[in-house]
Structures are given as C-alpha cells and as structure tokens.
Amino acid sequence: MISEEKIILKNCVKIKLAILFFWDYCQLIAPDFYKKDRTHLQKLCHTLQSVYEKKPINGKVYRKLMINMPPQHGKTRTLFLFCQWVLGKNNQERIITASYNDNTATDFSKYTRNGIMEQKQDLKQIVYSDIFPGTKIKYGEQSQQKWALKGQHFSYIGTGVGGSVTSKGGTILILDDPVKGAIEAMNKSHLDKLWLWYTGTFISRVSAEGGEALQIVVHTRWSDDDISGRLLKENKGDWYVLTMEAYDSEKDTMLCPDLLNKKEYLSRKNIMLKDNITSIIFWANYHQKLIDVGDRLYKNFKTYIDIPKENGTPLNVEKRAYGDIADQGTDYLCVIFYEIIGSLIYIKDVYYTDEPAEITEIETAKRLKRNETNLAVFESNNGGRFFSRNVKEQCRKQGNHKTVVKWMSQSTNKIARIHANSHWIMENVLFPIDWASRWSSFYLALTTYQRKAKNKHDDAPDALTGIAQQHTEGKILKSAVI
Numbered sequence: 001m002i003s004e005e006k007i008i009l010k011n012c013v014k015i016k017l018a019i020l021f022f023w024d025y026c027q028l029i030a031p032d033f034y035k036k037d038r039t040h041l042q043k044l045c046h047t048l049q050s051v052y053e054k055k056p057i058n059g060k061v062y063r064k065l066m067i068n069m070p071p072q073h074g075k076t077r078t079l080f081l082f083c084q085w086v087l088g089k090n091n092q093e094r095i096i097t098a099s100y101n102d103n104t105a106t107d108f109s110k111y112t113r114n115g116i117m118e119q120k121q122d123l124k125q126i127v128y129s130d131i132f133p134g135t136k137i138k139y140g141e142q143s144q145q146k147w148a149l150k151g152q153h154f155s156y157i158g159t160g161v162g163g164s165v166t167s168k169g170g171t172i173l174i175l176d177d178p179v180k181g182a183i184e185a186m187n188k189s190h191l192d193k194l195w196l197w198y199t200g201t202f203i204s205r206v207s208a209e210g211g212e213a214l215q216i217v218v219h220t221r222w223s224d225d226d227i228s229g230r231l232l233k234e235n236k237g238d239w240y241v242l243t244m245e246a247y248d249s250e251k252d253t254m255l256c257p258d259l260l261n262k263k264e265y266l267s268r269k270n271i272m273l274k275d276n277i278t279s280i281i282f283w284a285n286y287h288q289k290l291i292d293v294g295d296r297l298y299k300n301f302k303t304y305i306d307i308p309k310e311n312g313t314p315l316n317v318e319k320r321a322y323g324d325i326a327d328q329g330t331d332y333l334c335v336i337f338y339e340i341i342g343s344l345i346y347i348k349d350v351y352y353t354d355e356p357a358e359i360t361e362i363e364t365a366k367r368l369k370r371n372e373t374n375l376a377v378f379e380s381n382n383g384g385r386f387f388s389r390n391v392k393e394q395c396r397k398q399g400n401h402k403t404v405v406k407w408m409s410q411s412t413n414k415i416a417r418i419h420a421n422s423h424w425i426m427e428n429v430l431f432p433i434d435w436a437s438r439w440s441s442f443y444l445a446l447t448t449y450q451r452k453a454k455n456k457h458d459d460a461p462d463a464l465t466g467i468a469q470q471h472t473e474g475k476i477l478k479s480a481v482i
Contacts (some may be wrong), residue, residue, distance in 0.1 A: 007148040011126060018131050020048040024080065024084045027124055030116070035075065040244055040255050041074050044373045047242050048082050052172075052214060067218045068288040070246040071260050075218055076176055080112040083156065086172065087116070088132030091149045095156045096170035096205050100180055102160035108176065109158035113137060113147055122232040163195050165205045173206060174216045178227060183440050186447040188300070190436075198346030200226055221288040229290070234338050246286035275456055280448055297422050297451045297461070304430045307339065307346055317341050319348075321368060322470070324463035326354065333360050334442070334463040335378075337371040345429045345467060352442040352460060357387060365394035368403045371396055379466060380407040383391040410466075418461045419451070421468040428471075429464065 017024040023045035026034040034041055051065045062324060069075045079097075086093050099105040117137055118127045128135075130392055138148045145151050145158040159165055161178045175198070184190050202283070206213040217227040246255050247265055254262050265286070272282035283289035308315060323335035337349035349371055351364060368391070378388040385407050392405040410417070436443045445460035 004196065007121075011130075015126065015131050018225065019088070020046070022046075022052075022082065022085050023132065026081050029081060029084075029128070031075075033077070034128070036076075038071075038256055038258065041078065041242075042173075044069075044075065044242065045082075045175060047240070048078070051240065052082075052086060053085070057240055057353075060240075062238070063212045063273055064235075065217070066231070066239050066241045068221050068228070068241065068243045069218075070244065070255065071220070071284050072257060073246075075242070076108070077111075078173060079176060079216070079218065080108055081115070083112045083172075084115045084128060084172075087149060088128070088135045091155070092156060093153060093172055094152075094170045095172045095174065096162050096165055097156075097158045097174040097176060097200075098165075098178065098202055099158065099159055099176045099190040099462060100178060102145075102163065102175070102472055103156040105160045105163075109145050109147070109156060112156060113144075117174045128249070130247055157353045161194065165201060169205050170213060172216070173202065174215045175202065175227070176218045177220060179220065179222060182222065182284070182435050182444055182448070185226060185284070186224060186444060187436050189227045191223075191227075195227060197229055206236050220284055220442075222284050223290055243288050245288060246338070251293075261458040273456075279456065290359075294449065295450050297419065297449050298426060298446055300426060302426070302430045302434070303433045305348060305433050306346075308341055315341055317346075319372050319374050320467075321371070321373045322463055322466045323364070323376070323378040323384075323387075324459050325379055325381070325387050326459065332441075332445075332457060333364075334459040335364055335376075335461050336467060337367060337373060338467065340471070343428060343471075345471070347396070347429065347431045347435070350442045352439060352445070357383075357390070361387065361390045362394055364391050365398055365400065368395055369398055369400040373403045375404050375406065377406045377408055377466070377470065379462075380409045414458065414462060417469065418449075418458060418465045421465045421472070422461075424463055424468050424472055 014024070014028050017122055023034070023042055026041070036042075036044075044391070047057065047065065047067075049055075051062050054061050054063070065073055083095050083097070087095070097105065097108055101107050116135060118129075118350050120127055136150045138150045138152065147156055148153060149155040156163060157170070163176075178198075179185050179191075204213075206215075213339070217228060217231065219226065221228055223229060230447045232241070243256055246260055247253075247262070253267060254260060268286075271281060272278040307317075318340040319337075320340065321335055321337045323333065326333045332354050333353055335351040336347060337351075338347045340350055349367060351360070351367055353360060353363075355363075366473075368375075376391070378384050378391070380388070388405055388407040395401075395403050395405065432438065437445070442460050445457060449455055449458070449461050454455055
C-alpha cells in the first residue's frame with residue numbers, strides 16, 4: 001500500500017511539472033487522452049509552449065503559429081487546455097478566439113471556463129484549482145462567450161467567424177478552423193469575405209500593449225485562397241507552420257493509430273477517392289493537400305439574384321432542360337433546367353443524383369412540369385433514348401402535355417467538347433447567387449473539375465456543355481423528337 005504521504009508528494013511533483021510544462025498539464029488534466037505514445041500531441045503541446053514562451057524553434061522565435069492537422073486528432077481540445085494553462089500562468093492574458101460559428105465558439109469557451117471552475121469529485125482527484133489556486137472566474141460572469149478572471153476586466157472572448165469582437169485588444173488570438181468544408185473552400189466570394197473579416201475585424205483586436213500578440217491559426221488546408229494560404233503569401237517567414245498528415249507513406253506509419261488506424265484509413269481512402277468531390281475532402285482532411293485551384297477548368301461563374309424583368313413584368317422567355325444520363329452505376333444523372341434571355345442562360349434548377357432510373361424518371365418529369373419547361377433534350381448515349389421515352393410517358397401521366405421531349409446523340413470526344421465550350425459557359429451562363437448551398441454536389445463537381453488531371457466524374461460539365469453546344473452550334477436542330 002502506498003502511504004498517504006507518498007501520494008501527496010507524488011501529486012505535488014505532478015502539479016509542479018504541470019505548472020512548468022504544458023504537456024504535463026494536459027497529461028494531468030486528461031490522462032486518458034494525452035498518453036505517452038501519442039507523440040503528435042506531445043509535439044503539438046511543445047510547439048504551443050515554445051511560441052508562448054518565445055523560445056526558438058529551429059533557431060528562430062515565432063509569435064505566429066499555424067497548425068494543420070487531421071480531424072479528430074485532438075487539436076481543438078489541446079487549444080482550450082492551452083487557454084486554461086496560459087491563464088493560470090498569467091491571469092492578465094486576454095484571449096480572443098474565433099470558431100466556425102457561434103455554436104462552436106460557445107463550446108470552445110465553455111470547455112475552457114468549465115475546466116477552470118471544475119470541482120473535486122474525490123480527494124485524490126487533481127483539478128485546475130490545485131494547479132493554479134490563484135486563478136478564479138470573476139463572480140457573476142455568466143456569459144458563455146465572454147468572461148473574466150477575478151481582478152480582470154476581461155480574460156476571454158469567443159465569437160463565430162464573421163461576428164464582431166468588441167473589447168480591449170487581446171494578447172492571444174486563436175482562429176480555429178474557419179472553413180467548414182470543400183463547398184466554402186471552393187467559393188472565392190466566401191473566402192474573400194472571410195479574409196476581409198479576418199484582416200479588418202479579428203486582427204484589429206491585437207493588443208497594442210506589451211509587445212507583439214501571439215497569433216494561432218488552426219486550419220484544414222483547402223486552397224491557396226484560404227486564410228492560411230493568403231497569410232503565407234504575405235508573410236511566410238513570420239509563421240511557424242506545424243503540419244501533420246494522418247499517414248506517412250514513406251515510413252508506412254499512422255500519425256496516431258489509436259485515433260485512426262491504418263485499416264480504417266485505407267477504407268476511407270478507398271471509398272473517398274472514387275469521387276471527385278470526396279477525394280478533395282480526403283486529401284485536404286488527412287494530408288493537408290490543397291485543391292489545385294490553378295488547374296481548374298472553370299475559373300469563375302457568373303451569378304444572378306433575380307431573373308430580369310421589364311417594367312416589373314417577367315420576360316417571355318424560352319424554358320428548356322438538358323440532361324446527361326448516367327453512363328455507369330457510379331455516374332450521376334444531371335438534368336439542368338434553364339431560361340434563355342437574349343444570349344444569356346439563366347440556370348433555374350438542377351437535378352444531380354446517382355439514384356436509380358425508376359426514381360429519376362419520375363422526378364425528372366415532375367421538375368419538367370414544375371419549371372414549365374417547353375423543350376427537354378437528353379443525350380441518347382448509354383440508354384438515354386430509353387430514359388427520354390420513359391420521361392415523356394411520365395410527363396403525360398402527370399398531365400404535362402406542354403413539354404416537348406427530344407433526344408440527341410453525341411459523337412465527338414467528350415473531354416474535347418467540355419474544354420472547347422468552357423469559356424463560353426463562363427461568359428454566358430448565370431447561376432443563382434446561392435447555388436453553392438442549393439446544389440452543393442453539382443457546385444463542387446463544376447468548381448473542382450480539373451483541366452489536365454483525370455477526373456472521376458464529368459456528368460455536370462458534360463450537361464452544361466450540352467447546353468452551350470445547343471446555343472453555339474445549333475445542335476438542337478439535329479436532335480430527334482420522341
């Protein structure tokens with residue numbers, strides 16, 4: 001039996017180490033997660049402590065740290081423990097954090113504050129107040145996102161990205177994964193707004209007192225236009241970049257087998273690399289590999305808020321649809337519903353799915369009726385002729401005798417067609433302003449389509465190209481009426 005005196009002595013040693021070293025603090029507070037063999041967490045902790053204490057990393061002192069790590073590997077948990085630790089070390093620190101939205105910001109703040117306020121469940125347990133007894137939350141500080149330590153005006157503010165930050169400047173600024181996923185990462189307008197907020201609002205809260213503030217950016221890398229990419233373009237030498245991949249192919253080792261083992265990693269890789277969109281997410285999340293923005297076929301797309309009107313009255317427009325039929329079981333049906341106004345194409349609706357024909361034929365007919373389509377043209381290749389006939393039959397069953405259904409064959413090379421018509425599409429096709437959220441899979445299929453690399457799917461670009469060909473080459477005149 002270990003005597004009570006030895007237990008007390010042992011705990012005293014642990015507490016002294018936790019005060020001195022952030023890694024020891026994490027091990028003491030959450031021993032089940034911060035295990036000795038999780039070396040990536042140890043490296044993360046040592047790096048955070050080095051930049052905080054202004055100790056050299058590779059011979060240079062950094063006050064700006066960028067962390068790129070796979071999901072579910074402990075980076076956010078480590079950050080709120082870091083906030084607890086530095087407030088214990090110096091209760092005059094003022095921390096400002098920004099997360100993806102208000103909910104995640106509230107969670108970050110709550111975990112930080114609750115850790116400081118934790119009460120003992122038994123006498124053997126070591127809690128925050130045992131390590132930093134002089135650091136206490138000010139009485140009456142009930143706000144989840146803004147609170148202060150005893151004797152301070154404010155100690156912590158958390159906000160969602162895009163929100164306001166009102167108070168004195170911060171001594172430590174943390175930005176935690178501001179981009180939710182591939183849809184936002186491929187939306188240049190969204191990235192521009194995010195950058196404007198970061199530079200105009202968030203960074204403006206850096207304290208002017210006591211020297212340069214510590215800045216930490218935690219970011220899954222998506223493209224050169226994300227915040228990390230832009231920061232590195234402007235001042236790469238100012239940032240220490242800590243990058244970790246889930247799997248090291250040279251050493252054939254996982255970053256942390258406990259959190260993601262090789263079997264599960266390979267399973268996810270096998271599933272996600274079968275699709276253009278999910279392959280992008282895989283490489284970004286698990287390897288911090290950027291989307292090749294420079295090789296995208298479509299550099300930009302025009303958008304609209306409302307269909308043009310004349311004296312408040314809708315114009316008499318031609319309403320059409322064009323469909324590319326799924327070639328194989330893994331391909332997508334893509335039917336685009338649009339209106340023609342002058343030389344411009346206004347996209348009104350998109351049906352982009354991998355559901356079976358018995359479902360898509362009925363749904364396509366419903367959308368033709370709902371969009372008051374005058375003419376629908378489907379590619380006849382690979383079963384398209386049968387699909388067209390069945391859609392026409394469904395239209396008549398649904399009481400739609402207005403839509404003329406046609407099919408047409410495509411004999412020229414698909415890739416060549418897509419490339420040849422890309423410029424016309426960028427100049428003459430307009431999408432609703434919110435099309436990224438309305439048709440997210442379709443949006444990503446277009447915005448991630450690569451000019452040179454082999455693409456897993458081309459259904460969306462092929463359908464869009466079919467529309468372009470009808471209006472630039474008169475292809476519709478060569479189609480057959482069912």
